Amino acid sequence: MSLVRSMAPLALLAMHGCAGIQSALEPTGAEAERINVLSWVLMLFCAAVLAGVCAIAAAALFGGNAMRARLSGERLVIGGGIIFPFLSLSVLLSYGFYLMGSNAPVIDTDGRLRVEVVGERWWWRVTYIDEDGRRIESANEIRLPVGRPVEIQLTSADVIHSFWVPKLAGKLDMIPGRANSMTLHVTEAGISRGQCAEYCGGPHALMAFFVVAMPEVEFAAWLEREAADAQPPSGAEAVTGQALFQSSGCVACHRVRGTVAQGTIGPDLTHVGSRYSLAAGTLENDPAAFARWIRDSQHVKPENLMPSFEIFTEGELDQLALYLDQLR
């Protein structure tokens, strides 16, 4: 039941397509909402000033002699170039300062839930730390409770990345040697997409992730499932897939908790089947995509650090894909 409900936003998304899923103009988070108001204020201000300048320029070009004479003195320069900018920019700047000041972290984030996100080339390592200090590792997808501010801690494992979910908040960089943190406060259940916003080489364009915001109760249930070990495969095909996974080198980089797969170089795959996307937002998540990714990862996402595994037959790929798809 709860699984069905937690997937409801996904279904909704499928019906409406993805347009707007990464738009700063359709905010569903507190900071993004504040900035959206600011954006509209700024856009209207700038449109008005531009129209004004164009009108004055048109008057200077085509106006009557009296009009042109009025515009021809230093008065216009001082009024339009010094006094007006000083007044209007003072107002804007104060508004900006006020917004920055009101962005102070909410006190009740501490202790309850933190999410560590590590930028890696070219994916996201996500670790939830709950109030008991339990660390739950995942990758390339973040789930958040609605209505509760959550602290996100940002670091990088290699080069500079930038964490950005436009619908929820502005971006913040992930810089080697530095730890940044921000608060995400989702106001509405649903899915949004985030993407790396600092050029990080190679497939920087293909480094995205989804954020799924769920009501508090469902989130708690989801987190419990996420904390659990992987489900054992069901069906002979999937069991063979698991054997293949464990014998073909996959375990050197990937972890599937509760199995012998304990690699930590690549994304944790314990519940990979339940995620919304594969390869950091590059592919949809279905068995066919798994097969394609394993066989062809260097074509799907050039230069990524997982080699294309061309050693598998079609049948083996299907078995592997089935196994991975079952890791929900």
Next chain:
Amino acid sequence: MIEPGKEAPTASAVFFLVAGPILWAAHLLVVYGVQSVTCAVGNSAVAPSVLIQASVVLVTLGAILLLCFGLFFPGRLAHMLGYEMPEPHNRTFSVRVERLLSLLSLMGVVWSGTSVFLIDVCGLLR
């Protein structure tokens, strides 16, 4: 028609003309420097917020006073800097440039100085 090439030192002229922006730059350097270093070191005896707020306010007031001096007493500033301007045409031009630049710098100083009243001194605020 041509007097021997004697005139005020070029450096004096330059410093007089851009006295305002130099003060603006010094102000920015000091407030940014004090704030960054205090927040980064973070082990001073005084609470960083008091230290930073006090020094930003003081430095801003100082910069405003100096800029107002340049704005209202350009002749004395020129004299102090050793920039004598016997030719009326050049004097008018230099003084107008110096005063307007001081005025613009004053705007910049006031703008950055006020921020300390509205924003937490060391927080990232994200």
Next chain:
Amino acid sequence: MELPNPDPRPRGEVRELERIWATPRGWRLVTAVNNTVIGLLYIGIAFLFFLMAGVLALIMRAQLAVGDSRLIDQDLYNQMFTVHGTTMMFLFAVPAVEALGVMLLPQMLAARDLPFPRLSAFAIWAYVVGGLVFFSTIFYDLSPKGGWFMYPPLTLTEFSPGDNADFWLLGIGFIEISAIAGAIEIVVGTLRTRPPGMSLAQMPIFAWTMLIFASMIMFAFPAVILATMMLEIERAFGWPFFTAALGGDPLLWQHLFWFFGHPEVYIIFLPAAGLVSMIVPTMARTPLVGYHLIVVALIATGFFSFGLWVHHMFTTGIPALSLAFFSAASMAVAVPSGIQVFAWIATIAAGRERFRMMTPSLFILGFLFIFTLGGLTGVMVAMVPFDYQVHDTYFVVAHFHYVLVGGFVFPLFAAFYYWIPLFSRRPLSERLGRWVFWLMFIGFNVAFLPMHLTGLKGMPRRVWTYPGDMGWDLLNTISTVGAFVLGAGVLVFLVDLIARFRAGEPDVENPWGAGTLEWLPNDVYSTRSIPHITSREPLWDRPSLAREVRDGHHYLPNAPTGGRETIVTSPIHARPQYIIQMPGPGWPPFLAAVFTAAFFLLLTVKIVTVAVVCGVLAIAFVLIWTWGLDPGPSKGMIEIAKGVRLPTYMTGPKSHSWWAMVVLMIVAGSLYFAYVFSYLFLWLVSPEVWAPAGSPAPPPAFWPTSTAVLLLSGSVLIWLISRRLGKLAVSPFAMSAALLLSLASLIGALALELSGHLMTGLSPGDNAYGAMVYLGVVLFGQLAFALTILGLYTLARYLTGKLDGVRRVTFDNYMLLYHYAVAQSLFGLGLVHGFPRLIG
């Protein structure tokens, strides 16, 4: 006004001028140094880079036209956007500005040439060779792919193996050389080679902008020079300036890069605004309204632009209050731009007749619209919270293209249409000009206006592809169509240019009826005589001026020294001071430039031995070229006007050479300031690696004290030599020994400093502290290297009798740089040896 030379001039003077200033023909054309010739080459090559980088942009736009496109692959795209940005900023915009300065400045100031013609030639040839090689890397998969901003750690060897990133550092190396050379040339040119009477208050606005441009280069470029040095040293030798694990910090690069990078935008924009301020009054047929307001706006922009660099770093996690300081400065810089926009509008309104709608005017009006919009979106991104969203998105791509294309390319095209009649026998076509303008204007806005929305809808920059279902498809398709329309406009211009541009004397003098000096009758020697100036628009205020100048009734109507020369005037009031004798065509600047280019190129691909040979040859040719300079006072006093006699030789603080050295010292000083900033910055970030706790303590006080004593005694020695130079009582032997001794104490000081640190066991690769300590030694070593060459050169001139108490420019240069080096090194000793003791 009484004319300086009222009497009729003897015949044959013009022929003499033509002979002296003649442009070399055939393949010897590469030896030319005259500003109009090399300026034309300069602007031509810069425009070629504009075209080539533009083609890259079109290819990228084609790739982005629809989502999930695979027209070009990821790796090529990453190379392309890097080369596009780097080329547009470093190989097109800055050189194009300098080219305009080289071409127009002497004409506007009625000077015969810029004060250091061979330096210009050298800088231009180095740029031509280096720039072309850099660009060609795109054809063999060797281009850098770290973006034009090259952020480490992505650009460190670990994440960017291969030579690609080094080619970027090479390309930048060239622009650094030619920009600094250009800055020296332009500062001295505007302040010292103005026509008599043209006080600062009467300088054409373009000259003001070039002066500010050059001053900004003096302070902005050293930061990026230091940053590129550090990055290359870390790539090649592993000194960890930017590696966080060893106490370095990637943010240090961003501070240094943007301390250069933001002023860079205004370095490009201000001269373009200067062009506009020249064209608008002509087209309105009235003097500029608010001349002093515009000067104020230019100076203010120059300053404020240095207080904006952190606004490229709003999302790096710097405390909010720091961001607020820079947000305020970003607002402050908007005010001067507003002043200029309204001053131009007021000027348009002030004309008694209506504004003439010729092609240059169209480009000016297009510029006004585009630049105003770009400025306004600049105010938007200066708002910190808004920037959190749009930073590194297509909104910013739209913003800076509005600022740079609007603020630079449109004025540049206006300038092409406006000034080509000065250099071409035929002007460009007015009919095609309208096509060019409307295609470019419409194409530009169709391409870039939608990008604001694309960015707000969440599309990041520097992505080679994007999912097709994000709602970005249509916007991107529109942008691509617009980009190709813009390209078509440029193509029409190119066709017109090829069809009509023919270098040579124009049919019509002053076709626009302009008021400034570049429209005086011109030839290879510039104007026949150098006019006396009493107003800002001399051609309007004194209609007879063109005839008087042509008939030689103003200053220096002939070539009294028998060679190339121009008048040097005082910096504020432009009172004539002396006659500068200038060199003519020659091979050394060209060859020195080619070998400099070869040196850097070969070093990049690690063919070290040949590279060193080329480097030595480059230095050798520089020495050959300078050997013929410093002619001494042999020509005595000459008459430039009735009753006005000027010396033909000058030393000391009044001489142009002294001024050039002062500019160079300011450049070196700001480089060192950037070093001090970096040192303290890294300490603040990683105090745990700093001596005495985290690294070996600096050597005992005996070491730095001895170094300081050596340095100071060197300075005293130089002071003594300076006083005794040319005195009969001093034997040549003693003088030579003293010169050599001064070098020895300098090199001794360097050796002491280096061995002191080596002795403590500190190694530059250990951590950021070690790297900074040894970088200080490297900076000292650079000066010592330059001084060694200069010192030996001085000695050689002394021994060959080309240096004495009067003819002493070479020694003065050595002296100035020596004292500077001592001052810098003493400060460095205080920092490197004192600071760890202070914190320890």
